[in-house]
Amino acid sequence: MTAFPGPSGVPPVVGIVGSQGAFGRWMARFFREQMGVQVIGHDPAGDSALSIRELVLQADVLVFSAPIRHTVAIIDEYVAAAAGDEAGKLWLDLTSIKQQPVAAMLHSRAEVAGLHPMTAPPKIDTLAGRTMAVCRARLDRWAPWLAHLLAKLQADCVDIDPLAHDRAMALVQGLVHASHMAQAAVLRELAPAAGGLPALHALRTIGHDLDLTVTGRILSGNPAIYEDIQFGNPHVLPMLERLADAVALLRAQVAEGGDGARTVVRERFLQQPAAWFGNDALAARSHGFERMGYLQADLQGARYLSVYLPQDRPGSLRALLAVFERLGINLASIHSSRTPDGELHFRIGLETLPVALATLREAVESDGLGRVVDARDDAG
Structure with a gap:
């Protein structure tokens, strides 16, 4: 792989501050494997091969990937350690808020852009299908390299001012998280008397199921991330006050x-x-x-086969579907998703099953075509 050159005409060395964090590790792998550049890093959690000063001097591009509550203080520390030697380099951050981190980076002499990937670190090698906010604060000679980085990331990039970004995030993230955290607290208090989650699931609506999916995603994540989004964005508190007023009005009218x-x-x-x-x-x-x-109805069907295709090449899915055609099996649905390890699985819903499930499984796995990871026929 020929790496895209920086302003000096050679591929830059990328330094990651927070190299042991989830996104720091993902970005390090992306820079190495997708952009072909050397990556170095520093992290208080265990990566201390380089001092802050050494990282500043050796990295042409410095990426801050730290918790929201610590980002500004860390950037200030790097500005002080750089002491002007960062001039001519590029500093980036990946924080969920943008106004304060970008302002802190602008105290340096580096070129500056703020990035916010609107996703947890994905299971794939790029940000394809995800959105990323881009705050181009001070760019000149590094603009072509940043454009190349964004193209390689494959995200849906949205250029935005840091202040406008943070105001939007109070609604896109802050409001959504706050609403679901409040729902989770209410469910914990009231759901047991209604039979608990299993009883609610048995009587589920689409809306309830979708809401519970979002709530479960939040509760299964890192609590510090959701805390920081509430406490670290100054535009969240006014939003929460409006939300509280709206709920109070609704409560008052229902009581009346x-x-x-x-x-x-x-x-x-x-x-x-x-x-x-x-x-x-x-x-x-x-x-x-x-x-x-x-989609929910398809995924809850009682007759299905879930298959992993080890040969990721054009024609693999067609060859798999030919097995069903040969056995006279009609498909009710087909969906793809990735496991936590990043494997792409196809979940195939079945209308009828004129052959034994074991026969279908054997046919799919013959000649190494696919690996059945789950199969069920509970449709009677």
């Missing part, structure tokens, strides 16, 4: 009851927001909701 209270709820929480969304956006969201419902 009567036609007047119903009118307030209908106008304030349904009609006025619907008019603000607009018909086109509402139609698109409603259609998306229905699609998720069909």
Whole structure:
């Protein structure tokens, strides 16, 4: 692989501050494998082969990948350690807020851009299918190299001002997380009397299932990340105050009851927001909701086969589907997803099964075509 050169005409050395963190490790692998550049790093959690000063001097590109609560202090420490020797280099950060980290990097003499990948470290080698905010704060000679980096990442990049980014994140992240954390607290208190999660799941709606999926994702993650998004973004508190006011108004109207209270709820929480969304956006969201419902129904089907194709090449899926055609098996659905280890699995829902499940499994696994990782026929 021929690495893309930096302003000096040679591939840059990339330094990662927080090289032992989840995103630091992902970025280090990306830079090495997808961009072909040398990567060095420093992390208080265990990577101390280089001192801060040595990292600053050796790295042409410095990437800050640290927890929100520590990022600004860390950047300030690197500015002091660099003492002007960072001039002509590029500093980047990957923080979920942008205004304060970008401002801190601008105290240096380096060129500066703030990045926010809107995802946890993915199981694939790029950010394809994900969104990334890009704050181009001070760029000149490094602009072509940054453009190459963004192209290689394959994210849907959105250029935005740091202040506008943080205001948006109070709603995109802060509001969503706060709502689901509050739901989780209420569920913990009230769900046991209703039979617990199993009883609720048995009576699930699409909306409940989707909400619980988001809640479960948050609760299974690193608590520090969700804490920092609430406490580290100054625009979250005003949002929470508006949210609290809205819930308080809804509570008051429900407690009051009567036609007047119903009118307030209908106008304030349904009609006025619907008019603000607009018909086109509402139609698109409603259609998306229905699609998720069909997806959930497919994934909960009682007759299916889940297959991993070890030969990742054109024609592999076609060869797999030919097995079903040969055995006279109609497919109800087919979906792909990745395991925590990054393997791409195909979950194939089956309408009928005219042969024994063991026969189908043997046919799929013959000649090394695929590996059946799960199979079930509970449809009676």
